[in-house]
Amino acid sequence: MIEVKHLRKSFGENAVLRDIDLTVDKGDVVVLVGPSGCGKSTFLRCLNMLEEPDGGEVWFKDTQINAPKTDINLVRRKVGMVFQHFNLFPHMTVQKNITFAPVRLGLMKPEQADRRAMELLARIGLADKAGSYPNMLSGGQKQRIAIVRALAMEPEVLLFDEPTSALDPEMVGEVLELMKELARGGMTMLCVTHEMGFAREVANRIIFIDEGVIKVDKPPQAFFADPGNERLASFLSKVL
Amino acid sequence: MELYEQLAQMARAGEELSLWQEFYFKFFQAFLANDRWLQYLEGVGTTLLVTALALALGILLGCVVAMIRVGHDQQRKGRKNPLLGAVNAVCQVYTTVIRGTPMMVQMLIMSMVIFSSSRNYTMVGVLTLGINSGAYVAEIIRGGLMAVDAGQREAGRSLGLGYITTMLFIIVPQAIRAVLPALGNEFIILLKDTSLITTIGGKELLYAAKGVINRTYEAMFPLLGTALVYLTLVLFFSWLLGKLERRLAQSDRG
Numbered sequence: 001m002i003e004v005k006h007l008r009k010s011f012g013e014n015a016v017l018r019d020i021d022l023t024v025d026k027g028d029v030v031v032l033v034g035p036s037g038c039g040k041s042t043f044l045r046c047l048n049m050l051e052e053p054d055g056g057e058v059w060f061k062d063t064q065i066n067a068p069k070t071d072i073n074l075v076r077r078k079v080g081m082v083f084q085h086f087n088l089f090p091h092m093t094v095q096k097n098i099t100f101a102p103v104r105l106g107l108m109k110p111e112q113a114d115r116r117a118m119e120l121l122a123r124i125g126l127a128d129k130a131g132s133y134p135n136m137l138s139g140g141q142k143q144r145i146a147i148v149r150a151l152a153m154e155p156e157v158l159l160f161d162e163p164t165s166a167l168d169p170e171m172v173g174e175v176l177e178l179m180k181e182l183a184r185g186g187m188t189m190l191c192v193t194h195e196m197g198f199a200r201e202v203a204n205r206i207i208f209i210d211e212g213v214i215k216v217d218k219p220p221q222a223f224f225a226d227p228g229n230e231r232l233a234s235f236l237s238k239v240l
Numbered sequence: 241m242e243l244y245e246q247l248a249q250m251a252r253a254g255e256e257l258s259l260w261q262e263f264y265f266k267f268f269q270a271f272l273a274n275d276r277w278l279q280y281l282e283g284v285g286t287t288l289l290v291t292a293l294a295l296a297l298g299i300l301l302g303c304v305v306a307m308i309r310v311g312h313d314q315q316r317k318g319r320k321n322p323l324l325g326a327v328n329a330v331c332q333v334y335t336t337v338i339r340g341t342p343m344m345v346q347m348l349i350m351s352m353v354i355f356s357s358s359r360n361y362t363m364v365g366v367l368t369l370g371i372n373s374g375a376y377v378a379e380i381i382r383g384g385l386m387a388v389d390a391g392q393r394e395a396g397r398s399l400g401l402g403y404i405t406t407m408l409f410i411i412v413p414q415a416i417r418a419v420l421p422a423l424g425n426e427f428i429i430l431l432k433d434t435s436l437i438t439t440i441g442g443k444e445l446l447y448a449a450k451g452v453i454n455r456t457y458e459a460m461f462p463l464l465g466t467a468l469v470y471l472t473l474v475l476f477f478s479w480l481l482g483k484l485e486r487r488l489a490q491s492d493r494g
Contacts, residue, residue: 050394052316077400087395091413100409101399146395153399 001026001157001188002047007056009042016042018212020056024157024190029183031203032192035235038209040192044159047190048072048079060157077105080150084162086142088134094121094145095130098152113152120148124178140171144178151182158182160191196240200224208232244268270461276452283448284469290366290434290444295427297370302377305331307407309378310385331378338375343436346372351440362444365437373430380422384415417488424481428474435470445469 007020016039024030032040045051046058049065049072058066065075088097098120099113108116121127124144134142143163150158160179164172176198183189183202193199199206199220206223208216210231216223224240227233247265250257257265271277312328315321338346350368351361358364388411396406416423435446449462456462 048398050398073397073400073402075400076398079398081394081398083391083395085389085391087389087391089392089395089410089414091417101396101401104405104409105400149399 001028001061002190003057003059004047005057005059007043007046007058008054009039009046009051010054015212017046017053020209020212020214022207022214022217024188026156026188027186028188028205029203030190030205030207031199032190032207032209033194033196033199033235033239034209039212040209041161043209044161044190044192047157047159048076048081050081077107077153078156079159080153080155080157081159082143082147082150082161082163084166086134086139086146086166088142088146088149090134093131093133094126094137097134097145098149101149102152107153116152117148120151121145124148138171139167140174143167143171143175147175147178147182157188157190160189160193162192162194164193164195194239196224208235210235244273266458266461269456270452270458271465279448279451280445280465280469283443283445284473286362286442286447287431287434287444288473290362290369290437290442291427291431293366294369294373294430294434297366298373298377298426298430299423301371301374302381303412305334305374305378306381306385309382311403311407335375335378338372339379343368343372343433344439347436347440361441362437365434365440365442365444369430369433369437372433373426376426377423380419380426381415383422384419385411387418388414420481420485420488424478424485427481428477431473431477432470435466 002022002024004020004022007017008015009017020043032044034040042051046053046066047060049058053066056066057064060075060079063070063075065072088094089100092100095114095117098117099108099110102108102116103110103113118127118130121130124147126141126145129137129141129145134145137145147158147163163179164175167175172195176195179189179191179198180202191198191203201220203220205217206220207214208223208227208229208231210229215229216227216232218226218228224236227236244265247257247261247268250261251265271280308324308327308331312324315324347365347368351358351364355364355367385407392410392414393406396410397403401410434442434444437444438446438450441447446466449466452462453459
């Protein structure tokens with residue numbers, strides 16, 4: 001579903017990603033870990049061109065998304081993203097946050113989008129917040145609504161960029177729970193996170209990025225039991 | 241009225257008027273005699289009209305210039321659009337020249353050089369004020385656009401919305417709210433600056449006052465009255481803007 005070949009990205013002198021190769025299949029739940037500044041967020045953002053790669057290829061299904069002629073907006077409809085800081089639109093109600101893009105892009109009629117939004121909100125138990133503004137919600141609620149907003153576009157892949165890092169500890173659970181539910185439902189996901197428990201439980205692959213390349217790519221059990229990489233072993237000893 | 245005629249006669253006869261008689265006479269002469277208050281009223285009407293038109297032009301110009309400049313700055317590296325670059329350069333020259341020269345000089349250049357054959361002085365004034373205000377509004381709005389968290393743009397774009405849609409529906413509304421106090425200030429400055437078009441023959445409030453002064457050789461009451469009218473207008477609009485700001489802030493909280 002996603003194929004990355006020899007991806008390179010630097011910021012000025014700093015080569016963040018040197019040579020990344022990765023193939024993600026439909027239904028994969030890939031968790032990306034690594035020391036801070038290792039480029040895992042940058043890598044994730046290259047997958048929907050929020051960062052433009054300096055070299056290499058990024059493919060989504062049959063489209064090379066970093067080719068100059070590709071209409072990136074069409075790709076982004078199918079590649080949802082959830083941000084560390086939620087990035088809900090503060091001047092719109094929760095419902096409008098969810099329905100704005102699908103309606104604006106002509107994918108749904110307003111009534112249809114409203115109905116879908118209410119369904120999704122009911123699913124996460126926040127139907128009563130439809131008319132509220134984001135500022136009135138807790139961090140956990142905001143993030144769950146941000147996830148629902150991405151879902152309303154009916155994406156084929158969801159990218160999570162540290163979705164729980166900005167949350168108070170007691171709110172982390174509700175967001176992870178929703179993500180687990182999505183994973184169980186067969187959603188293809190790539191997730192940058194520090195939640196090792198989540199990685200162990202939900203991921204089918206965990207990837208360790210260091211020095212701009214993928215150093216380790218293993219299923220969770222093997223990943224934790226047999227890191228096979230000195231830097232990863234030292235990283236794990238710090239975070240576990 | 242009778243008292244006024246009486247006092248006028250006394251003055252013509254060279255009689256000494258008491259302080260309050262003189263006050264009454266001059267006040268009456270400045271505002272009420274010959275229905276002069278109508279002239280002021282007409283002047284206020286023109287002042288408000290000029291303000292409204294110049295404001296509309298200023299905001300239009302300001303938004304366009306701000307969007308072009310921000311759009312230019314946000315282009316991806318290596319994919320600069322040369323046309324946008326050229327338009328951006330024009331916008332930069334515009335803001336630099338307008339903000340770097342006095343309004344009075346711009347006004348005179350517009351009326352005596354560019355539109356020297358036009359006799360519609362008020363509209364030349366509107367044009368000058370609008371163009372002048374646009375440069376300041378552009379900088380205010382540009383600041384507002386840049387102050388909106390980059391995550392908002394990323395969120396919009398990541399949903400598949402285009403650059404323009406994201407700008408218009410997600411960034412601009414938030415930017416406007418953030419810069420509303422500054423825009424209100426600009427509006428009040430503009431309202432007061434309309435008095436400058438008197439110098440090129442625009443028939444607004446100060447022009448009416450000057451007309452009365454020329455006829456009565458008395459400056460105090462017409463000028464103080466004019467000042468009072470401006471003050472009242474400014475206070476009224478400040479109050480209105482305050483209300484608007486509070487309303488917008490409320491929708492933030494629901």
